[in-house]
Each structure stands twice: as structure tokens, then as C-alpha cells.
Amino acid sequence: MPEEFNLETYNADPLTEDVSDAATEAAPKTYAPLDAAAESQADLSAEMKALGDAYAQALRNGAPAEIQPRLDYAPYRSSVLRHPTKDLHHADPETIELHSPAFGHMDVHALEADLTIQHGGEPLGERIVVSGRVLDGDGRPVAGQLVEIWQANSAGRYIHKRDQHPAPLDPNFTGVGRCITGADGSYSFTTIKPGAYPWKNHLNAWRPAHIHFSLFGQEFTQRIVTQMYFPGDQLFPLDPIYQSIVDRDARDRLVATYNHEQTQPEWALAYNWDIVLTGSKRTWTENEALGAEGDDHE
């Protein structure tokens, strides 16, 4: 279980350094004054549009679709010094990379999948259930594997000391969950819909509401961390992190679907989101192909 939230733990966070694009000056209590030095959304939108247009032109000229974010995507300013400039080097995965760490129910308690029951009271916000399946690139369920999530609260605030924007913390919401996928690759989290989150990439920069997802496959090469978004968010075209995936179809793969059939009356809205990892590079044993349970490997 994530630790019970208290201010002492919160302030004991080891990550205390200054962050250039999430400056740690005293928390403003009101709307920050306009900063003439900061770039405007219009500047950033123009940059993103130019990159998007160039990609569309390349597609028309026969370039393959780009299904992952660009590592080099300058509109996300923090990526400028943090992307490799050399091409990723092709490697054939070897023994260890063709297997994955094993997680099981000794690692994760079933209650960790409910982010609304981690404290003494009910968190504020719109209760939601996010569920789906984790599949590999061959369409096989990823069974018995670890899914980790984290998110802002309904006001768009993270329990993290570097998040200093003037939205309230919720003493009944930490925003961290885990689960182990079922034999069919299924996962399900009960949580609160996160709010949009302001950041300082540029002036008036807001992240679309999102939930961070961390996923393991059956091979280490399938490991990903990503973000799930909610349908119809007006911030999509404005957000450099979402737009770093220049391909529209690829971006859409990060957006959950609202499911009214699964929505529970007087209780919670339901969203579905399936996650596809890369294809397997290993020859599977019969047991693996049938779906391992995750526990008791030995």
C-alpha cells in the first residue's frame, strides 16, 4: 500500500532540487503575474504545427508512420538536452532481455487497485473505474504482470513537494495504485478523475488530464511507461507532450473510451483503455502461451 499521506513524509521527499520548468519559488497564492520572458501558447502552437505539417508531408511522400513519440521534440523544452542525438542502435535481444521480472500477489495487495480507499475518508472528485487489458504485439494477453499508476487529484495537484501550484491537496487522495493483471491480461483501477495540471513549459501551459501508467511485459524489451488521457480533452492540440507523438492515429491510442454500459449507477463512470506492448521476440513455452498466473513460478 502507498504510505498514508502526511506532511512529514511529503516534505521528506528526497527529490528536492530546483526544476527549471517547474520553478520552486514560494508558492503563489493567486494567479501568477504575466511573465514577459515566458513564451506564449501561440509560439508553442506554431512550433508544434510546423512539426506536424512536416510530418504530414513526409507521410504523403511515403515515409512510414511514426508510432512512438519523438525523442527530439523541442516544444517540450526539457527534452532539448535530454534526447540522444545518435540513432538508437539496433540490437537483437539476448537471454536476460527475453525475460521479464516476475511480480505477483506477494508484491501487490488487491486493495492497491482502489485509489479511493487509501485514507480515512472519501477523496473529492468524480469517481471513475479505468479498466482494460494489457496485450503484446501478437495479441496475446500479458498475464500476471505489474501495472503501476499515478496521477494528480481532482484539482490537478500532485502529492509531490515540487508541485507548488495553488490547487488544494486532498488529504484523502494520494494518487498511486498498483495491480497484477489477470490471466486474460485485464486490469482495473477505481480512482478519481484527475484535473488538468498547469506546468511551466511556457506561459499558460496546461497538461490535459492524464493518468501515468507503468507496464511490464513478458520480456524486458516490452517495458513502457506512458500516459492515459480522457476523450474529448480541449487541451490535446495545445500540449507538447501529447503532440510529441506526431502521428494522429498513434496519439489516439493513448485516449481511453467512455463506456456507459460499465458505468455504475450512482457510483462511478467507466473508462476503457487497452495497452499493447511490442511483439514477443522469444519462442514461448506452452504454459506461457496459455497464460501464466504470475505467482508461484518456482
Add this chain to the structure above:
Amino acid sequence: MSNPTKLIPTPGQTVGPFYGYALPYAKDRELLAPGSPGSIRLQGTVYDGAGHPIPDAILEIWQADADGKVPNRTGSLVRDGYTFTGFGRSAVGNTGVFTFTTVNPGPTEEGAAPFIAVAVFARGLMNRLFTRIYLPEDEAALAADPLLRSLDPERRRTLIARRDADGGLTWDIRLQGEGETVFLDFEGAGPEGASK
């Protein structure tokens, strides 16, 4: 499996700045207890393209045990102090330094060069990066390693750890620029390869 359905993978996204209350966990970097027989320290610093340490990166390692056996044991998140699961996670500190307590992995096959598989995540890094940490000792095995052989000497060096006087390993990551670490693409020249 005959005729598998090929699905297009879900894109990755940056781990962002706020993983610190979610991904780290107790003893996450201790694949075995510090000070236990055979344990070594694996440490290094993550640098950006300006040569500055990155204070908000998080690394994962995944490796064989000392005999070269690939672990298949649960218990990486709730460690019992005895089971070697082969998996560890270490957020860097203020100075960009990560630390693991682990063992030297053995060769997984006769004559293979032992290495530790690594996944790197950071704020500002759009997608995770894979790389490897090779042990420096077995020069014949290193010379025969298919990946290392495909690299020029300058780049090859970025994947080989230094052996410390105390028996530990030091290995730094440079995300960009001079001495840029070799990062790996396991998907080949398909669309996945076009993620740069």
C-alpha cells in the same frame, strides 16, 4: 503461435517530474542486502547534453544471478531479504547519482559476455531508453559480443562499466553529446525504429 494478430504498440510518454511518490519503494535498489556475501555496489551518474547531472531520472536494472541463471521469482516489490529476483529500481538523487546493491551477473550462456539490462526514464525524456552495462573483465567475451562488435570503439566504451577498488561497478549515462551512451532499439527497422 500460428498466424498471430499483429497489433500496433501503444506509444510511450515521459515519466514526468512526479514519479517520486509512485515508483520508488522500500529497498527498491537492493537486489540483495548491502553487505551480504557477493554483493557489490553499482553506481553512476546520469548527465544531460550540457554535461550537467540530471536530478530527476529513474533507472531500472534486470539481470541474471551470479551463476548466469535468469531469475523467475516474485518479490521485487516486497523483498524478503533472501530471494534474488534480478530486478531493481533506483531514482537518482540531487546530484544525478543512482546506486544499486547487486551481484555480478554470470554469463547466461557459455562464453557470453555478462551484462545487466537497463531501462532509463527521466523528466524531459519522451520515452524510456534501453541500454546495457557490461562487466569489464572477460575481454575475450566482450570482443566476441555481437552488440559490442557492431559498435566503433569510442561508442563501445559507453556500455562497459569500470571496476572500482572496492569490487563495485561504476557506469555513467550520458543522454546526449560527447560520450553519448549507446541506447538500443530491439524492434529493428520497422515503424518502431522510426521513433527518433
